[in-house]
Amino acid sequence: MNIVVCVKQVPDTATERKLRSDDKTLDRDAADGVVNELDEYAVEEALKLKEAHGGEVTVLTMGPGKATETIRKALAMGADKAVHLSDDALHGSDALSTSYAMAQTLKKIGFDLVILGSESTDARTGVLAAMLAERLGAAQLTLANKVDVEGSSISIQRLTDYGYDKVEATLPAVVSVVEKINEPRYPSFKGIMAAKKKPVETLSVGDASIDAAQVGLGAAWSEVVDFAAAPPRAAGTIVKDEGDGGVKAAEFLASKKFI
Amino acid sequence: MSEILVLVEQVDGEVKKVTLELLTLARSLGTPSAVWAGPGFGADAKAKLAEYGAEKIYVAGSADVVDHVVAPKAELLAQLVGSAAPAAVLVAATAEGKEVAGRLAVKTDSGVITDAVGVGEGFVADQSIFGGGVNVHSRVTKGTPIIAVRPNSTAPAPAPAAGAEEEVSVALSDAAKASKIVERVKQEKGARPELTEAAIVVSGGRGVGSAENFSIIEGLADVLGAAVGASRAATDAGWYPHQFQVGQTGKTVSPQLYIAAGISGAIQHRAGMQTAKTIVAINKDPEAPIFELADFGVVGDLHQIVPQLADEVSKRK
Numbered sequence: 352m353n354i355v356v357c358v359k360q361v362p363d364t365a366t367e368r369k370l371r372s373d374d375k376t377l378d379r380d381a382a383d384g385v386v387n388e389l390d391e392y393a394v395e396e397a398l399k400l401k402e403a404h405g406g407e408v409t410v411l412t413m414g415p416g417k418a419t420e421t422i423r424k425a426l427a428m429g430a431d432k433a434v435h436l437s438d439d440a441l442h443g444s445d446a447l448s449t450s451y452a453m454a455q456t457l458k459k460i461g462f463d464l465v466i467l468g469s470e471s472t473d474a475r476t477g478v479l480a481a482m483l484a485e486r487l488g489a490a491q492l493t494l495a496n497k498v499d500v501e502g503s504s505i506s507i508q509r510l511t512d513y514g515y516d517k518v519e520a521t522l523p524a525v526v527s528v529v530e531k532i533n534e535p536r537y538p539s540f541k542g543i544m545a546a547k548k549k550p551v552e553t554l555s556v557g558d559a560s561i562d563a564a565q566v567g568l569g570a571a572w573s574e575v576v577d578f579a580a581a582p583p584r585a586a587g588t589i590v591k592d593e594g595d596g597g598v599k600a601a602e603f604l605a606s607k608k609f610i
Numbered sequence: 611m612s613e614i615l616v617l618v619e620q621v622d623g624e625v626k627k628v629t630l631e632l633l634t635l636a637r638s639l640g641t642p643s644a645v646w647a648g649p650g651f652g653a654d655a656k657a658k659l660a661e662y663g664a665e666k667i668y669v670a671g672s673a674d675v676v677d678h679v680v681a682p683k684a685e686l687l688a689q690l691v692g693s694a695a696p697a698a699v700l701v702a703a704t705a706e707g708k709e710v711a712g713r714l715a716v717k718t719d720s721g722v723i724t725d726a727v728g729v730g731e732g733f734v735a736d737q738s739i740f741g742g743g744v745n746v747h748s749r750v751t752k753g754t755p756i757i758a759v760r761p762n763s764t765a766p767a768p769a770p771a772a773g774a775e776e777e778v779s780v781a782l783s784d785a786a787k788a789s790k791i792v793e794r795v796k797q798e799k800g801a802r803p804e805l806t807e808a809a810i811v812v813s814g815g816r817g818v819g820s821a822e823n824f825s826i827i828e829g830l831a832d833v834l835g836a837a838v839g840a841s842r843a844a845t846d847a848g849w850y851p852h853q854f855q856v857g858q859t860g861k862t863v864s865p866q867l868y869i870a871a872g873i874s875g876a877i878q879h880r881a882g883m884q885t886a887k888t889i890v891a892i893n894k895d896p897e898a899p900i901f902e903l904a905d906f907g908v909v910g911d912l913h914q915i916v917p918q919l920a921d922e923v924s925k926r927k
Contacts, residue, residue: 364741364858364877364878364881365877367743368740368741368743368744369740369744370744370746388859389859445721446712446715446722447715447716447721447722450712450716469705472858472859473740475724475725475739475862476708476712476722476724476725477705477708477709477712477724478708478709478711478712478715478722478724479712480709481680481708481709481710481712481713482712482713482715482716484681484713484788485681485684485712485713485716485717486716488785488788489788490679490788490789491679491680491681491709491713491788491789492679492789493679493680493709494705494706506792508795509679509791510705510853511706511794512621512704512804512806513621513794513796513797514794514795514796514797515795515797516679516791516793516794516795517791517792517793517794517795518679518789518790518791518792519789519790519792520788520789520790521788524788524789530852530855530859530860531852571721571751572715572719572720572721572722572750572751572752572753573721573722573723573748573749573750573751573752574748574749574751575746575747575748576734576747576748576749577746577747578744578745578746578747579744579745580743580744580745581738581742581743581744581745581884583902584889584902584903584905585905587889587901587903587904587905587906587907588905588906588907589896589901589904589906589907589908589909590906590907590908590909591896591908591909591910592908592909592910592911592914592915594914595918596892596908596909596910596914596915596918596919597908597914597915597916597917597918597919597920597921597922598918598919598922599908600890600892600906600908600915600919600922601919601922601923601926603890603905603906604867604890604923605926607867607888609810609834609866609867609888610834610923610926610927
């Protein structure tokens, strides 16, 4: 089975994240780049499926040069090789452009199964997997907290508001996984050393048959009109519990008409 | 006035509150038309949608529309975008709603905005990003604006309209039927409202101390008619089921009232609740960052304060 796992480098959520004042895109230099946390579950799931069913795991990332750090992490966990889609023309791509560029790349490199985290911690749109399924004409098996493959059949448990749906399809498919589907492994020292020798292919827009007019900030289907740091919330009333803290909280709720 | 499509969210034929919010919002932007996907459309739903301003109700009652993951709903909406040429499409910013929006955007070559907390003139959307640290105005610049709006962004208000029913048949592509829902498993969740939709959320964190002690949090939630949430520390410890986690990697909630008990308020948690209208915090550590967000805070032991608050709420009912 040819598994492609998509990973994204995102700014560390523990640091202050910013938009750039010039073009209103994410300021990737303002914060340390880390692997999108939910993608670690995707990598782990890909590795588990490979261990159970054989095949190969390819890491795919789209992003600037420094996103290679993210690729190395996934390779150190155990992925076999990587494709890095990297081109200045991609800067500022929105979800539609990104899904187009990724879909073109996936068509080029081939896949039976594409696995992603259910969303990124920076943009948090949660749309990429669905868009990829749409563009690739592959089965959409998203928000999975359990994945089973048997031959060319695949089934998942898709999380819903009321519990979950059991969903079945035939490969090829696009799967997104939710947090806690598994326990992502830590790269071993051996894994980290091995990762340095694993092949990483860098593709430009042209290499992946991507129409440059369909990607980047200029092609975006939406725009940031303006942005500002959220005003700090007005300082609230903080009281120390003197045995009547619950009563005081109730008085506050009553004053706001919640009770 | 131009037509605005609103995809209806429903459970067993009952219209969910978020749809009433979206209809209310749509009225400020144009003339709302509700879009019902799947079987179960009945007189109650029709009356409800009309009461909140749906001039038209498109009903695609075929089971096929809901027996496959997401794609049929996007095909239905794409068909209506083609035939009705609406000024915009609004969906609820639930995990599935956003996926529908994403596929629809690809199908109609239109821009999409997710997690709007408001939509104004010119379909300019308000978003709160980076864990609530930055407020953004954004808009779609190509195609039909497709906007996924967070629950609790608008207070639902009735304004009766015709609610004229129009049956829609949609011929699904093979690709839209590629993933088949073979079973729906409903897990017991009691009478509490859904976490992402609830007007009031009571959450517990590390300070709760154990799984058993979460009954304190549930007790307060129940007297308030609230949903129960939990911080990552609490779900990681196994004290409360993971699907109730509020935060960066869990659910995003935007309720009228959020009560955080025993939660320090790390960025991971704040990202999931910072757009709550009113925040109450209870924590024994006076330095906990949650107090910076709180409209009202009590420094003390939640095991004393929360039950007392629950009692007091019951008394005042």
